[in-house]
Amino acid sequence: MEQQHLANAGQESHSPAPGEDFSNEKPSFMKRYAYAIKAFTIFVLVNLLLIPTNQIMNLIQEREQRSDEATVEISNKWGGTQTFTGPIIIVPYIDTPNHRAYALFLPDQLSINGELLPETRHRGIYTTAVYSSHLQISGNFAAINSDIPADRFLVNEAVIAVGVDDLRGISNQPELQLNGQSHIFSPGVMIRSVFHNGMQTRIPLTKTDSGWSAGSFTINLDLRGSGVLYFSPVGKTTEVNIKSNWANPQFDGAFLPVKSSVLPTGFTAAWQVSHLNRNFPQALTTQNEVNLRTADFGIKLFLPVDGYQQSTRAVKYAILIIGLSFLVFYFIELLQRFSVHPLQYILIGFALCIFYTLLIALAEQLNFNTAYLIASIMTIGLVTAYTTSIFNNFRIGGGIGGVLLILYGFIYVIIQSEDQALLMGSLGLFIILAIVMYFSRKIRWKELKGHE
Known part of the structure; x- marks a missing residue:
């Protein structure tokens, strides 16, 4: 009886109490550094999306070459x-x-x-x-x-x-x-x-x-x-x-x-x-x-209106549009404790790239200003609707749409201001960096790590 009592006592001393976890397992590397890995993944995606933008540059050159060929054809018959x-x-x-x-x-x-x-x-x-x-x-x-x-x-x-x-x-x-x-x-x-x-x-x-x-x-x-x-x-x-x-x-x-x-x-x-x-x-x-x-x-x-020249200048700012858009999504993930799948990032990036093909195609039919307005509205509307469905939050979707509206407006002003383009671009990037730094300070990185 005494031995049985000691055995039962030993079992009671090793059984966990409700809510207690005596597991010595450490969180995996992926869990500990999930947000850092996500940031690196986004960086890689931004650079990969520069490949289609380079293809768009080639498309502009091809269309411009066709325009020159049409000019030569007319000149050969007119003078x-x-x-x-x-x-x-x-x-x-x-x-x-x-x-x-x-x-x-x-x-x-x-x-x-x-x-x-x-x-x-x-x-x-x-x-x-x-x-x-x-x-x-x-x-x-x-x-x-x-x-x-x-x-x-x-x-x-x-x-x-x-x-x-x-x-x-x-x-x-x-x-x-x-x-x-x-x-x-x-x-x-x-x-x-x-x-x-x-x-x-x-x-x-x-x-x-x-x-x-x-x-x-x-x-x-x-x-x-x-x-x-x-x-x-x-x-x-x-x-x-x-x-x-x-x-x-x-x-x-x-x-x-x-x-x-x-x-x-x-x-x-x-x-x-x-x-x-x-x-x-x-x-x-x-x-x-x-x-x-x-x-x-x-x-x-x-x-x-030289639509091809202005379209070329717009494509040069593609990395700014894509990079800042992804950065905003990343901050929203951190603040909302919500994970956006890399595939969703890719789809949003493709939408931002398609803006330039829309711009080129519309600029050939309309004047550049009208083409830029239509292409911007279509792209902003698509990304806003998709973001709203991802987060199931109209406020977040509207915020993303507002950010894109400001970015496309900023790029348009730079394109139109050839002489002050460098000054305006530098000041704009400085302001954007200041805003990013301001919002990033509200993120409690230690809490995120603990949450992970």
């Missing part, structure tokens, strides 16, 4: 970018026995007055700016003097030549009026090293006491082209005056206008260039290195 150079006098001379060279004489005064009539042409969904122009070219040549002996010149073969990049854009029969006499231009020039493309006409030179004289000239030229119209300042004094009904010009090249006016109804621009402003003289020969295009200037027809 490409145009540069008008000239007129200049070209006189052959005998340089050495049985060898010809050419002397070039540039005008003393050159005045170009023109009207630019742009329009947009479409090839499928792509738009290209083309133009027609009416140019009135006038001026005069000073008496021709040269160090080359007069008897070497082949004066009877003298021509006046002008350079036009794409002869398909000439839409009239241009004539040279020289001292009141009409001369018809023929395609092609005798010096391809000076003009890749152009036209010329034979002219008479009159012998005077001070040299040969060509006199004053006028040319009326109707020229079509695409995107760009440039001029070469070959005159000792060159004046160019252009007016147009295009409201978005870009003045480009070696010189800006001395005065210009850009209104919603169109623009006017005036250039004045002296021979001292360029790096070639008024008289030269083909024995020199001839390049009359080093001082070109003119107009680019700027299309108001």
Whole structure:
């Protein structure tokens, strides 16, 4: 009996009391560091989601290439970018026995007055700016003097030549009026090293006491082209005056206008260039290195919305959108003691990536601002609804939607502000970091570890 009593007493002393746990098992590594592992997993997911954003970049480049191909196709039928150079006098001379060279004489005064009539042409969904122009070219040549002996010149073969990049854009029969006499231009020039493309006409030179004289000239030229119209300042004094009904010009090249006016109804621009402003003289020969295009200037027809360029800038901020969205989800997990499955993170990340494909597709059909608004609303609505269903909480879903609204609005402002983009982006990131640090201080990490 005594032994049985001792045995029963031993059993009673080792039996656990209700609520007591004498297990010596320690929590596993995964349980102890669950939130740290989750943070690392989210970091990996953010970087993996950069792969589809890079693919989206490639998609933008592909669509932009197709747009360029459409532009080239239209230009091939209408007329490409145009540069008008000239007129200049070209006189052959005998340089050495049985060898010809050419002397070039540039005008003393050159005045170009023109009207630019742009329009947009479409090839499928792509738009290209083309133009027609009416140019009135006038001026005069000073008496021709040269160090080359007069008897070497082949004066009877003298021509006046002008350079036009794409002869398909000439839409009239241009004539040279020289001292009141009409001369018809023929395609092609005798010096391809000076003009890749152009036209010329034979002219008479009159012998005077001070040299040969060509006199004053006028040319009326109707020229079509695409995107760009440039001029070469070959005159000792060159004046160019252009007016147009295009409201978005870009003045480009070696010189800006001395005065210009850009209104919603169109623009006017005036250039004045002296021979001292360029790096070639008024008289030269083909024995020199001839390049009359080093001082070109003119107009680019700027299309108001370049959706591909702005879409590219938007994609560059994809890591900011995805990273901050995931960070907000992670903090909500910590504060709500609720675990979001990695697959749900992936689905949300894909939704944020699809925003950019929506943006590109809509921007090709609409203007960029409208496309950005629609794509943002669709993406924010989808993520908000999905978040509400995950947490079963309208307040959390609305909070996520508000965060995305602020982020997309912030990115839009940066895209539109090219000059202040770096400043605004840096300040915005600083503010975001401050907000994250503020909310992270409320998380009791030790309590979380104990809870685990």
